[in-house]
Amino acid sequence: MMHISTKGEYGVRVMIDLARYYNKKLRSLTDISQDEGLPVQYLEQLIKKLRDADLVMSARGAHGGYQLSRPPEEIRMSEVLSVLEGALSPYACLSVNGAEVACGWDKLGSCSTRSLWARLQEAIISTLESITLNELVDSEPPAPIRVPEQQRNIKIQL
Amino acid sequence: MMHISTKGEYGVRVMIDLARYYNKKLRSLTDISQDEGLPVQYLEQLIKKLRDADLVMSARGAHGGYQLSRPPEEIRMSEVLSVLEGALSPYACLSVNGAEVACGWDKLGSCSTRSLWARLQEAIISTLESITLNELVDSEPPAPIRVPEQQRNIKIQL
DNA sequence: TTTAATCCGAGTAACTCACTCAGAATTAAT
DNA sequence: ATTAATTCTGAGTGAGTTACTCGGATTAAA
Numbered sequence: 001m002m003h004i005s006t007k008g009e010y011g012v013r014v015m016i017d018l019a020r021y022y023n024k025k026l027r028s029l030t031d032i033s034q035d036e037g038l039p040v041q042y043l044e045q046l047i048k049k050l051r052d053a054d055l056v057m058s059a060r061g062a063h064g065g066y067q068l069s070r071p072p073e074e075i076r077m078s079e080v081l082s083v084l085e086g087a088l089s090p091y092a093c094l095s096v097n098g099a100e101v102a103c104g105w106d107k108l109g110s111c112s113t114r115s116l117w118a119r120l121q122e123a124i125i126s127t128l129e130s131i132t133l134n135e136l137v138d139s140e141p142p143a144p145i146r147v148p149e150q151q152r153n154i155k156i157q158l
Numbered sequence: 159m160m161h162i163s164t165k166g167e168y169g170v171r172v173m174i175d176l177a178r179y180y181n182k183k184l185r186s187l188t189d190i191s192q193d194e195g196l197p198v199q200y201l202e203q204l205i206k207k208l209r210d211a212d213l214v215m216s217a218r219g220a221h222g223g224y225q226l227s228r229p230p231e232e233i234r235m236s237e238v239l240s241v242l243e244g245a246l247s248p249y250a251c252l253s254v255n256g257a258e259v260a261c262g263w264d265k266l267g268s269c270s271t272r273s274l275w276a277r278l279q280e281a282i283i284s285t286l287e288s289i290t291l292n293e294l295v296d297s298e299p300p301a302p303i304r305v306p307e308q309q310r311n312i313k314i315q316l
Numbered sequence: 317t318t319t320a321a322t323c324c325g326a327g328t329a330a331c332t333c334a335c336t337c338a339g340a341a342t343t344a345a346t
Numbered sequence: 347a348t349t350a351a352t353t354c355t356g357a358g359t360g361a362g363t364t365a366c367t368c369g370g371a372t373t374a375a376a
Contacts, residue, residue: 061374062320219343
């Protein structure tokens, strides 16, 4: 359970990549995809979300690319992940901003599991809010890697 | 993201139901499903996992049913949910018991996101370990409810 | 004008989810 | 002994999600 999808994983990787080059140069998706070993066309979808949420800025045309809209220390992982993966809530009863959504049970006054999900959500959100992008950036940009095709999409069952 | 499935949700509800009747009587699945408003045949699948994990015991035949194997205060939600939903890890790099699984990136020494998922996992597991089943049980068994069919499976998008 | 890039919408194979269906095995009550 | 109530087991399924790909339009530097 509770696994994050490649949207979140790849998106965070992209953000870390951009943080390494913050205030240095624009990064094109082809560069990012080569250095991080991720499929370009899939990244296009992800970075659209990041741009719509104003976490990154883009420049079109030749020698275009992306850069962070804000310094890495002002970008919290809660923001990044909620943009990429949707609400950080483990259950429909609860939403990110505190607004509540009705479900069949709580209308009938019997949502015994609610406090469980509420506490879990609180834990998830507060940890993700406490981590900023610059904490995940190692000073040196590592050498470009190539991940073999077969080693993607690994999942643990039980 | 981070949403739990109905396996987890229903399974926790079943455990809460059984906790209410702990040391009182056996509960049949048809009773549970009627009182909680959940589909019987789906519960059969879920409770099999709970039984295999020795969280509940069963008695077959007429007037059979289920009961908790241990008192509710000795059952942690981390146990229940990992049985129902699989590992509580947000990413394949990390597993519940601390044993590590290789992924394409960390073998190449470039798993920049690892510490993020590690901290998230730590938060999730420690909160779920801190909550025992009896904390979720309200003293009085509530009146049986009937959840209208349409109101299941509600999900928030973004 | 060529080339390199972002943008955009659609399509898709594989998988997961949330169940249902059919029936066998076991036990209590009659 | 028969019936009824229950747990057990395995298989199937429609809808949705995931993790992509494909084809092309748009923009801008060289």
